[in-house]
Amino acid sequence: MEKPPEMFDRDHEWAALTRFVTDGQPGATLGVVSGRRRQGKTFLLDSVCRAVGGFYFGATEATDAESLRRLSEALTAFVRPASPFHLADWREAVDALLALGRDRPVPVVIDEFPYLARANPELPSIVQEAFRTLREERSRSRTRMLLCGSALSFMGKLLSGNAPLRGRAGLELVVRSLDHRLAAEFWDLTDPRLALQVNAVVGGTPAYRREFARGDTPSGAEDFDAWVIRTVLNPETPLFREARYLLAEEPDLRDPALYLSVLAAVASGNATRGGIAGFLERKAVDIAHPLNVLEDTGLLQREQDVFRANRSTYRIAEPLITFYGAVMRPVWPQLERPGAAARVWKARRRRFVSNVLGPHFEQVCREWALHHAGAALLGGLPASVGQGVVRDPSARTGHEVDVAVVGVGDGGKTPLLALGEAKWNDTMGLGHLDRLRRIRDLVTAAGRYDTGDTRLLLFSAAGFHDRVRDAARSAPEVVLIDAARLYAATPA
Known part of the structure; x- marks a missing residue:
């Protein structure tokens, strides 16, 4: 398959998907694709389907009945049968998807699979049964089914332990953020100090440049402050509220205020469990659950001390959330007023350097040493x-x-x-x-x-x-x- 010219990098991911969807061996196969939001998973999988005539279905938050109706309509448009599909349940739906691959290998993508499983918790078990060894509907099919999702806590458990789909998947692909070097190339930045500053704000998430900042990049080192003011601190841009939305979109975060406070503690420099508990004025044992949940969602990473086995620290995985917690959240009411961004940034820039840029530079150095x-x-x-x-x-x-x-x-x-x-x-x-x-x-x-x-x-x-x-x-x-x-x- 030829990668679309407008797709930046993702050579590894494209090659892995190419091998999976063009595999000519008999029998349907299952793959799982995951990654944090805004990394380009949908674009990647939709491009795969377009390249070889596959079927793509993007799930939404809906009732079970509505999702089945939408899938029936999508299948009808794709297959164009004599009479339209009217799928009665998910067992019938999965078998209809397997039937798409009877004549040739066909990629079948179900995007945002966690939405469907939340409405029908039996769905993973239904997929497991459909892919049972020697089952006729599977053995006669060459459907290459890909389940995709952004809810990392759910996707991480899909193939682990005693989960129904453990042992069923032939591909497990994680679409990660761009590293600091690829991010600089993507943002068209050649000044390394400027690239590090931009990376400390928006990280390596592709959507933040193309969709959220509408292609606005700093023209030079002298433009960085103005760029921050007109993009991430500007209430008119999607970047302004993105950090809050990232938490709101995680289904396992049922108490957003608590999780925002935990992340704010880490962004303020409290990296240990005791430090976070002190910031929240709680006992260390009381914050074990929110820390575990934030780890499962991929928003927080726990790192073991190299020299002390009983000590670990926490780090926010998404730079934009760090920027929000350290720079924006304490002065949020001021930032919501039009025209206040320049004044706020002047007052908060030192905080950015000490609590955001400095720790981010250290993390980039560690990643450079490793990779x-x-x-x-x-x-x-x-x-x-x-x-x-x-x-x-x-x-x-x-x-x-x-x-x-x-x-x-x-x-x-x-x-x-x-x-x-x-x-x-x-x-x-x-x-x-x-x-x-x-x-x-x-x-x-x-x-x-x-x-x-x-x-x-x-x-x-x-x-x-x-x-x-x-x-x-x-x-x-x-x-x-x-x-x-x-x-x-x-x-x-």
């Missing part, structure tokens, strides 16, 4: 990249590590490939390097990791002093990474 740095630069293949706190017993304090790259163990001690510090606005010098060396010594003394070849990574979007550049030239284990290097096609 783009390469084994040659790190001295080995990274198994995981995280952050953590290294205890200093003599000083009775702890040292925060922004980037910790853990390698693959071979039976002995697990290698610690790299320790890194990331600063958005600080020009880094020898003091930052000496701090990393001290942390490396403490990790060595703790004995958990092998630090014999640990690299020391200094990340800065503001640059480096000459003396630390000289140190990097004379010490191979010291690596300097500026903003431009984070966007380089290959690690230098």
Whole structure:
């Protein structure tokens, strides 16, 4: 299948779907496609159907009877039979979809499948029965059925544990946000510092540029503030209320005020369970459920401390929600007044740098170390990249590590490939390097990791002093990474 020219990237997803829907083997097959909202799943799957003459059905929030009636009408328009379809129930509906593939492999997409399953909880079991091994309707069909959904908590459980469809799917595809490099290309940004600032606001969600911002991108570094004011802080644009809508659209978030408060706590810099509980003035045990729900929905991510097994931190997965919680939510009534955006942004910009841009830069550095740095630069293949706190017993304090790259163990001690510090606005010098060396010594003394070849990574979007550049030239284990290097096609 030829990918549509207007589709940006998604080469991996397109190739996976191509293999699935054009597979000529006998027997109907089932696939599951998921991903957060606004990532282009509908465009991707609709394009697949258009490419090979498949059937696409987009479900809506409706009663069971209405959804069956809409599906009957869609099937009638697709097949054009002598008499129209009048599907009595979902067993008949699924068999009608399987019948579409009797002559050739045919993709059949049911988009927003969670809407249908919410109206009829038996639907996953009905699909399971329809795809039972040796069932005639399945064996005589080559339908390539794709169930798609944005409710990550529901989609994540669809194939897990004792779920009805476990073991039935031949494809499980997650459509993810664009990473920082692809997002810069998509937004047509060549200045790495500007690209990082835009990414800290809107992340890698494709719809935010094309539909929500109507193609409006900053013309240069000097236009960033004006761009924020005329897009995300502008009540006339969809971006203004998007963070709130993202929560409202999640079916499992039945108390939006509580979940908004939890996310606001994290956006304000309270990353631990105790910190979040303190922000909400509740006991830590009382917020376990909302934290778990937000994790299931993909809006919050829990990250284990690399150096302390009993400690973890939380991070908001969607940058726009972080921006909303840290910058917009505390002054929401002011922002709703026309013409107030410029005044509010001037007052809140420092908050943006400290609570949004700084932590986002650290996260981009961690993702770069995991996916783009390469084994040659790190001295080995990274198994995981995280952050953590290294205890200093003599000083009775702890040292925060922004980037910790853990390698693959071979039976002995697990290698610690790299320790890194990331600063958005600080020009880094020898003091930052000496701090990393001290942390490396403490990790060595703790004995958990092998630090014999640990690299020391200094990340800065503001640059480096000459003396630390000289140190990097004379010490191979010291690596300097500026903003431009984070966007380089290959690690230098």
